[in-house]
Amino acid sequence: MAALEPLDIVAIVDRVLDTSAATVLPDPPILSDTTAGWWDRYVAMVKAWVDRMRTTETPIVEKMTLFWHGHFCSSLEAVGDHVMLWRQNQLFRALGLSDFRTLTQRVAVDPAMLRYLNNDRNVVGAPNENFARELMELFTLGANRYTQDDVGAAARAWTGHGIDKDGQYAFTARRHDAGIKTFFGTTKSWDGPDIIEEIVGGSTREVSARFIATKLWTFFAYPDPEPAVIDGIAAAYLADDLRIRSALRALFLRREFYSPRAVRQQVRAPIDYVVATMRSANLPASDAHPEWWLDDMGQAPFQPPNVAGWKPNGYWISASAQTAKATFAGNMRWVASKRGLLADTSRLRPGDAVRYALQTFGVDRPSPTTVRAMERWLTVERTKARWAEQPNLIMLALLSPDMQLA
Amino acid sequence: MDSSTTALTRRRFLQAVAVTGTATLVPTWLADAAAAAVPVGAHDGVLVVVWLEGGNDGLNTVAPISDGSYTTARGRLAVTATTGLIIPEGVAFHPSLVGLKSRFDAGQVAVVQGVGDTAPDLSHSIASTRLMGGDGTAGANGGWLGRYLDGLPGGADPFHAVTIGSTTPLLVTGRSRRATVVGTEANDVLSPKAKDAVGARALACLREMGRGPTGLGQWGDALAAAGQTAIAVSARVQPTLNPKLPDNTSGPLELCARLVNADLGIRVLHVRQTGYDTHADQGWRQAAALTELDKGITQFFGSLQPRFAGRAAVAIMSEFGRRVQANASNGTDHGTASNWMVVGNRVKGGLYGASPSLTTLDRTGNLVPTVDHRSFYTSLLDPWLGADSRAILGGRFEDLGFMGQPA
Numbered sequence: 072m073a074a075l076e077p078l079d080i081v082a083i084v085d086r087v088l089d090t091s092a093a094t095v096l097p098d099p100p101i102l103s104d105t106t107a108g109w110w111d112r113y114v115a116m117v118k119a120w121v122d123r124m125r126t127t128e129t130p131i132v133e134k135m136t137l138f139w140h141g142h143f144c145s146s147l148e149a150v151g152d153h154v155m156l157w158r159q160n161q162l163f164r165a166l167g168l169s170d171f172r173t174l175t176q177r178v179a180v181d182p183a184m185l186r187y188l189n190n191d192r193n194v195v196g197a198p199n200e201n202f203a204r205e206l207m208e209l210f211t212l213g214a215n216r217y218t219q220d221d222v223g224a225a226a227r228a229w230t231g232h233g234i235d236k237d238g239q240y241a242f243t244a245r246r247h248d249a250g251i252k253t254f255f256g257t258t259k260s261w262d263g264p265d266i267i268e269e270i271v272g273g274s275t276r277e278v279s280a281r282f283i284a285t286k287l288w289t290f291f292a293y294p295d296p297e298p299a300v301i302d303g304i305a306a307a308y309l310a311d312d313l314r315i316r317s318a319l320r321a322l323f324l325r326r327e328f329y330s331p332r333a334v335r336q337q338v339r340a341p342i343d344y345v346v347a348t349m350r351s352a353n354l355p356a357s358d359a360h361p362e363w364w365l366d367d368m369g370q371a372p373f374q375p376p377n378v379a380g381w382k383p384n385g386y387w388i389s390a391s392a393q394t395a396k397a398t399f400a401g402n403m404r405w406v407a408s409k410r411g412l413l414a415d416t417s418r419l420r421p422g423d424a425v426r427y428a429l430q431t432f433g434v435d436r437p438s439p440t441t442v443r444a445m446e447r448w449l450t451v452e453r454t455k456a457r458w459a460e461q462p463n464l465i466m467l468a469l470l471s472p473d474m475q476l477a
Numbered sequence: 478m479d480s481s482t483t484a485l486t487r488r489r490f491l492q493a494v495a496v497t498g499t500a501t502l503v504p505t506w507l508a509d510a511a512a513a514a515v516p517v518g519a520h521d522g523v524l525v526v527v528w529l530e531g532g533n534d535g536l537n538t539v540a541p542i543s544d545g546s547y548t549t550a551r552g553r554l555a556v557t558a559t560t561g562l563i564i565p566e567g568v569a570f571h572p573s574l575v576g577l578k579s580r581f582d583a584g585q586v587a588v589v590q591g592v593g594d595t596a597p598d599l600s601h602s603i604a605s606t607r608l609m610g611g612d613g614t615a616g617a618n619g620g621w622l623g624r625y626l627d628g629l630p631g632g633a634d635p636f637h638a639v640t641i642g643s644t645t646p647l648l649v650t651g652r653s654r655r656a657t658v659v660g661t662e663a664n665d666v667l668s669p670k671a672k673d674a675v676g677a678r679a680l681a682c683l684r685e686m687g688r689g690p691t692g693l694g695q696w697g698d699a700l701a702a703a704g705q706t707a708i709a710v711s712a713r714v715q716p717t718l719n720p721k722l723p724d725n726t727s728g729p730l731e732l733c734a735r736l737v738n739a740d741l742g743i744r745v746l747h748v749r750q751t752g753y754d755t756h757a758d759q760g761w762r763q764a765a766a767l768t769e770l771d772k773g774i775t776q777f778f779g780s781l782q783p784r785f786a787g788r789a790a791v792a793i794m795s796e797f798g799r800r801v802q803a804n805a806s807n808g809t810d811h812g813t814a815s816n817w818m819v820v821g822n823r824v825k826g827g828l829y830g831a832s833p834s835l836t837t838l839d840r841t842g843n844l845v846p847t848v849d850h851r852s853f854y855t856s857l858l859d860p861w862l863g864a865d866s867r868a869i870l871g872g873r874f875e876d877l878g879f880m881g882q883p884a
Contacts, residue, residue, distance in 0.1 A: 189756040192806030200599075200810045201756040208600055219599060219841050338696045367660055369643035376644075377530065377751070379602055388699050390635070391643050391660030393707035394667060401666040438691045448682035452675075459675045466666070467682055472691050472700040 084323040088316055090168060093129040096120075096161070102154050112153045117365075117372050118356035120160065124346045125355075131319070135167035136160060137342060138290050140372070141380040143178045143210060145187035147373045155183040155238060156373050170313040171283060175211065175267050180232060180240040188378070191233040195248035198226035203266075205378050211270045213282045217255070224252040229263035271313060280305035280313075287322055289383055292333040300327050338384045339477045341368035341392070345399070347477075348469060351432045352407040359406060367395035400469035404462035413461050421449040428464045434473040441471045522823075522861035522883035523788050525733050525746045525777065526622070526648065527770065529795035531754030532601065534763055535815030536798060536844075538574070539588050543567030546835040550801045554759055554809070564588075566828060573767035576775040577820065584826035586818055587879035591833045592853050593814035593846025597797065601754070601811075605796040609648040611854050612871040616647045621854050622745050623651030624869045625862060629744065635706050636713065638745035639736060641729040649747050656747060657710055659736070661728055663718040667711035684708060713741055723776070726750060730773035734780035737789055744862065748773075753795060757806035774820060787884035790821030790861060794853075800842055801835055813839065814846035817853055823881040830877070849874055856880055 099115035101107045124133045140163060147156045159181050166174045178184050179202070185191040188202035203225035207217045231247025234240060252261045255274050271279045284304035288296045307321035308314065327333060339347065342365060349359045365371050369392050370381060408414075413431060416424040425445040429437045445467050452459055468474060540556035541547045542563075548555045561569025562578040570578050580586045595613075598604045603615060611621030618624065626637050626649070638649050638656035649656035667683075669676030687701040687708075717735040722728040729748040736743055750773070752766035774791060781789055798815030814833050833844040851866075852874040858866035860880045867873050 189806055189808065192757045192804075192808070194805045197803075197805030199756050199804045199806050199808065201754075204600065204811070208602075214600055214603055222599075336694050336696060338700065367643065367662060377601070377754075384696055385699065386644055388696075388703045389643060389645060389658035390703060390707040390710040391658040393700075393703045394660050394664050394711060395643070395662070397666040397707065398662065398664050401664075438693050438697065440689065440691050441686050444682050444685035447685070448678060452678060455678070456675050459679075463675070463679045467679060467686070470666075470683055470704070471686055472693055472697045472704070475700045476693060476697055 080329070081324065084320060087131050087323065088168070088320055090129045090132050093127075093132050096123050096164060098157060098161075102157055109153075113147065113373065114362045116153060116157055116160075117362045120372060121342070121346060121349070121361045122356045124342070125349045132164060132167060135315070135319075136163040138287070139163040139167055139174070139178075141290075141375060142286065143184060144375040144378050144380045145181075145183040146375055150183050150186045152183070152186070152238065155181075155186065159183040160373070168316045168319065171279075171308075171315055172268065172271050172313050174315070175271055176264055178210075179206070179229075179263065179267060182234050182238055182240060185232065185234050185240065190229055193226060193230050193232070194246040195227075195230045198223070198230055198248070200226040202226070203229055206267070207270065209379055211267075211279050211282065212275055213278075216275065216278055221254055224254040224261060225263075225266045227252050228254065228261040228266045232263050276309065276313075277305065280309050283315075284308065284318060284322075287318060291322060292328055293336060294383055297327065300325055335476050337477045338387045339475055340381065340383075340387060341365050341370035341395075342372060343477060344368070344396070344475060347433060347474075348399075348403060352403065352412045352465070353410065354403070354406060358410070359403065364395060364399040364402075367398070368392050369395075396475070397470060400466045403469060404466040407465050408462045413464055416464060417453075417457070417460060421453070422446045424449060424460075424464065428468045429471065429473060432468050432474050434468070434471065437471070437473050441473055445471075520883055521744065521788065521863070522790065522880075523737055523744055523746070523785070524622075524857060524862060525730075525737075525748070525789060525791045527730070527773070527791060527793045528646070528648065528747065528749045529753045529766070529770070529793065530749050530751045531795075532604070532797045532799060532811055533753040533766075533795035533815060534755060534759065534799040534809055534812075535590075535592075535795075535817075536801065537759070537763060538571050538767065539564075539590065539816040539818075540569050540571065541567065541832050541835070542569045544832075544835055550835065551803050554803050554807060564828075568828070568832070571763070571767050573764050574771050576771045577818070580774075580778075580820055581826060585822050585824055586820050586826050587824050587877075588828050589817045589819075589848055589853055589877060589879065590828060590830040591814045591844065591847030592794075592817045592830060592850055593797070593844070593848070595846070595849055597813040597839070597843065597846070599797070599811040599813075599841065599843075601796060604811075606647055608794070608796055608850050609646065611851055611869070619651045620646070620648040621851075621858075621869055622649045622747075623647070623655060625651075625858065625864050626654040626656070626745070627651040628864065628868070629654075634742065635709060636741045636743050638747070639733075639743055640747040641732055642749060646747065646749070649745060656745065657706060659710060659714055659732070661718070661722050661732055663715055664711055667708050668715040680708065713739070725772075726769040727773045727776040730777040731780055734777045737785050738780070738782045755799070755808050756804070756810060757808040759803075759808045762808075778820075787823050790819055790824060790857075790880070792857060793818040793820070798844065801838060801844060802842055812843045813841075814844040814848075819857070819879060823884060825879050825881055827879075829879050848877070852877055 099119045101112055101115045127133050189199045190202040193199040200222050204222045208214050227248045231243050254261050281301050284301045304318050304321045308318035311317035345361050413428055425442055537556055542558050542561055556569055560572050563569045564581050594607050606616035609620040610616040629637050635657040639659050640649055640656045645655050645658055687704040689698050689701045691697040691701050717739050722731050733746045755762045794817050797812055799809035799812040803809055830848040833847050839845055851870045855866040855874040856877040858864040
């Protein structure tokens with residue numbers, strides 16, 4: 072990337088953000104089979120999504136679907152309804168690059184979210200604050216940008232917005248508190264959607280813009296970005312009526328995005344690590360079984376650990392996550408060997424075979440430490456157990472620190 | 478540490494890895510780390526923290542059933558004299574806590590009522606970081622048990638503290654040290670079988686690759702280091718994963734018992750349990766979660782070897798309690814003070830602290846805590862972990878006196 076001219080980067084970014092070729096992802100048929108088991112339905116969802124991530128020609132759509140899944144969290148375990156979680160996933164796919172106002176409004180009345188944060192049980196007279204608080208703390212503004220009185224008012228405003236017996240969003244007037252509430256200093260008869268408009272498009276729109284810009288930058292680059300970075304992204308987003316695509320365009324065009332602080336300086340989240348492996352090795356989900364490994368690595372799709380979602384970098388590093396990756400790589404070596412990956416390295420000299428293996432997994436500039444260790448291993452292994460070259464070259468490449476960075 | 482202890486530990490460690498067929502490949506640093514892992518001494522307490530994530534409703538865990546305003550506020554959710562497991566002084570355990578009730582009757586459970594933060598916050602993340610921080614900040618200096626690890630002698634041994642799962646919570650993250658994360662699955666890549674020479678050579682390559690510096694930046698180095706720790710951890714944890722752990726939420730507490738039994742020098746263990754954010758349908762949700770908790774505690778003490786029975790205690794905590802007044806979803810919203818517990822046969826059982834008033838509430842309709850959370854920590858740090866609570870917590874807090882000496 073560093074070698075590209077600025078003009079090239081603009082063209083590439085625009086191409087990445089061009090989602091006109093995006094296709095509809097069919098719903099897994101098993102979701103309409105009410106007799107199917109919990110796990111089978113879950114696995115079908117994971118496989119459908121992971122395979123889409125692996126094969127899509129518009130990767131930004133799936134990147135943003137994953138981003139919003141970690142942002143507007145809902146978990147299958149808490150919601151208890153596969154179809155609701157899948158529809159939410161399709162919502163992120165459809166609106167993930169639209170505008171933040173529309174997306175937030177749609178998420179607020181999305182059945183999975185209504186149920187996950189109990190807004191479906193939020194009724195006049197005894198409001199349930201769960202959604203109202205997280206809406207501000209985690210979804211739009213950040214902690215300490217509102218008071219407990221604002222939470223109470225927002226909760227009252229969202230009363231009556233629920234789910235009908237068919238699992239669809241429904242507004243029930245008699246459950247709604249139409250009374251006067253004071254929110255962010257304004258006293259009137261607030262309704263739920265007014266609250267979101269006020270937060271993202273009204274008095275706190277700039278706070279909200281910076282909050283989202285920071286979260287996006289953290290997801291794509293690194294945490295604690297320079298203030299100028301956030302200023303730039305937030306300005307582009309505000310200038311284009313809260314469009315997420317414009318925020319992303321500004322983000323990808325920042326000089327800092329191509330700086331040494333950003334390039335290959337991010338720990339791959341488990342889903343990214345597994346998908347990168349599957350893409351490089353050309354392994355479909357039916358062979359790689361992502362559902363077997365992701366939970367132990369710390370990132371089961373549709374099952375974020377809590378409403379705050381996943382965090383970057385150090386969050387993914389632990390002895391147990393490394394152990395889970397070793398289990399994964401130990402299995403993938405056989406699956407990928409069987410499909411012929413790295414079948415022809417024995418004709419190469421050890422150093423070249425190692426570099427070729429790493430390159431196969433997208434590691435263009437490996438650490439000399441990695442190459443030296445693998446080269447030494449391969450030189451010996453060829454004298455001891457030639458059959459082990461192919462599977463263990465795959466496994467060691469997958470477990471190199473290089474492969475675990477994005 | 479005298480040399481005989483060191484030698485013993487080193488030898489024992491080398492014996493342990495010999496079983497895995499990797500003895501000749503043990504790098505010096507690893508043997509040194511093993512040497513630093515002095516077994517838990519006869520007078521060293523081990524603390525297992527069970528963190529109930531989501532904010533456990535203390536009022537329904539240890540219910541003030543004789544207080545009329547409790548029944549009024551909670552309505553159908555209230556634990557009653559009929560459903561509750563009555564313990565002395567007009568309070569009752571939640572009906573799910575059968576095992577804890579019998580331990581309470583045996584004088585092995587301290588229930589501390591009204592524990593909370595002097596500056597309560599109703600956000601999960603802020604409340605958790607403040608309570609885990611334990612120094613009045615929102616985690617600026619790591620967690621209180623992390624700072625306890627910082628002060629332990631014996632180098633940066635990865636086995637001073639263990640957390641079961643896949644991430645390290647602030648609670649056990651210090652300024653310079655953090656608990657090692659241990660998973661519940663065995664692994665034959667990192668711990669090849671004795672006759673697996675091909676596996677041993679691949680493992681040697683992994684070690685060399687991870688020795689660093691990688692030249693890949695801070696995260697590349699951190700991944701390499703974590704890979705090395707995973708190899709060391711696997712060698713020592715592998716034996717404790719056989720037989721297979723129960724495939725339910727008791728699994729992590731069973732693993733805790735086995736790790737304590739393995740005498741690896743672990744002083745602090747941490748497990749998290751979810752399902753406590755009961756904004757709706759609290760009746761069955763909390764009952765299910767507390768049943769799992771109760772089974773896990775029973776599993777832990779059932780598997781603990783008798784020689785450790787007097788040295789292990791389990792503390793049960795959560796980021797906050799819940800609103801006094803139930804909401805209309807048969808649930809409760811975020812609150813403040815809660816009941817925390819400590820279980821073990823060296824615990825001086827009974828009720829501590831004071832049950833907060835249910836009628837004189839703060840402006841959010843929540844309980845006013847009667848016990849500063851740091852007082853709870855002081856009561857564990859000084860007598861049980863032999864630490865200086867004043868340095869760790871940044872001030873002197875009352876020792877509630879519920880812990881005996883480890884034996």
